[in-house]
Amino acid sequence: MPDWSSRLEELAGRSGVPGAVLGIWADGEQLVAPYGVLNRATGLEVTADSVFQVGSITKIWTATLITQLVAEGKLSLDDTVVGLLPEAPIDARITVRHLLTHQSGLDGDVFTDTGRGDDCLERYVGLLGKVDQLFDPGTAYSYCNAGFVVLGRLIEVLDKRSWDDALRVRLSERLGLEHTMTLPEEAILHRSALGHTADGVPVKTWNLPRSIGPAGLITQSAGDLLTFARLHLDQYAEMRAPQVPFPGGAEGVEAIGTAWRLYDWSGRKLFGHDGETVGQLAFLRIDPEARLAVCLLTNSVNAPALFEQLVSEVFTDYVGVAAPPRPEPIEGGAAGDDHVGVYERAGVRLEVERRGSRLVMTYRVTGDRLAVAEDPVVEYELYPTAPDDGNHFVTRSAPGQPWVPLTFTPAYLFTSGRVTPRRTG
Known part of the structure; x- marks a missing residue:
């Protein structure tokens, strides 16, 4: 087996990534390899149990909570949102499935800060009447953070506790996770990463507003993320059923499941998701046939190059495939004015x-x-x-x-x- 710790160190240094953790779970065997520093201003080193923000990988946790509530008969994926949440000022045709698959048409990158109270999601949803509807529900795909905040509010109403508490009780505690959290006052009790710019400068803001929680506010260790990945190797297979084609097929994504991205890497069917917050990027890929899960947590916007090289090498070593090549520019190509x-x-x-x-x-x-x-x-x-x-x-x-x-x-x-x-x- 290759020395993945040394390879991480080499490639992270080459990419200008100050700190990272590579996690590999392969059918019962687990490796967690830390590298670098959590914050260049303090020099605190990364350890295996250090916690990073996983950004939009949080959406899979929120979708898992919805899937649990569906199994309990508290809603169905084809229920309209306003039927469950009458006060939501959104298009009455939007269903739970539309939110989970980014087909709602809501203008999605709404980062309104509605405070630190437990009512922050309720207040956020109440403001969505001011948000544009980009297309009719179910007619197109457009990535939508706002839709997952609405799902988080649905969880609160149906489960009768805050989204943060529902996630902790229904998932973190049941899985025995000790390095997974949603609030900064919890993260500060751990060795927590800070994001960095492309020039390696520590960012000035640690995280996003609490109102964005269900779309992207989990902070956790690589080991805890791998435990969550194993849950999805053993359960919730219905979440990997294709729901909508992914336009363009970038990075090998061929379809969207129930929040999962579904990949085709040279004929191997993977599922996974990425996440990005303020200078922190996280990646997760899972091969159900090989029972292989690989995650990479980083504290730099330079992480994409590191991820594509390193994780391609890991998958090539374990299952003989790498990430598909991305489109590249043609030589001598010129562009007209149609798109100005x-x-x-x-x-x-x-x-x-x-x-x-x-x-x-x-x-x-x-x-x-x-x-x-x-x-x-x-x-x-x-x-x-x-x-x-x-x-x-x-x-x-x-x-x-x-x-x-x-x-x-x-x-x-x-x-x-x-x-x-x-x-x-």
Whole structure:
């Protein structure tokens, strides 16, 4: 077996990631390999039981709680949300299934801070009447954090306790997890990571508002995340049933299950999810046939390059497959002016302009997201990937980082799993 600790150290150093933990569970055998420091300002080293924010991997925990409530007969996936939660000011056609599969049409990146009280989710949902409906429910896919806050509020109403308490009682305590938490006052009792920018500078904000909890606020160790992955190897197989195709198939994602992303890696069917908060990125991939679960927790926005190389090597060693190659720019590709304009959704304004033979996209954080944005304005060069198409492009945050696809239509720009409507141009 390769020395994964040494390989993590080599690749993390090359990628500029200050701290990380690699976790591997392979049919009964577990490895947890720590690397680096939790915070460059303090120099505190990463240990196997250090805790990192896992971001949107939290959505799988929330979806698991919903699945438990379905099994208990407290709701069905095709119930309308307003039928269960009449006070929710959202489209009456949206169902629980739409929320779980990002098909609700709600403008999803709403990061409104509604306080630290146990009523924060209730107050957040009450404000959704001000949020745009991007498309009719069930007609498209667009990644939606707001929808998972609504699911968290449904859990509170049906389970008669806060989302945080429901998660602790129904999952953390039953699984015997001692390094999984949702609140900063709990995380501070552990060796907790802080995010870092691309330049390796510690971020100024530790976490997102409590109101975003069900969409992305779990902090935990790699060992605890692997225990949760094992739960899904043994139970809840229905959550891996494909619900909706994933547009574009980036990173090998071919469909969305009940919150899970479903991957095809050279014929092997995996499931998993990623997460990102303020300078912390987490990744989880699971091969049910091989009974293999791999996670990588990091404290740097430079983590994508580390993940793709390291986890591909792990899967190649165990099952003989690597992550599929990403689309790359074509040589000499030029772009027309059809896509020049402004695209906007909650929290983000994308301005596409021509500079010479290239399109350049200026990414501007707006609204409530400004409170947690380390780099509120970033420019990206767009590179065509299909010479006879003109609608498909890629970009990346820095040399050496993975290419990220973008697709233009007359009505919107689709990237990072999100629909961003065209406003001008």
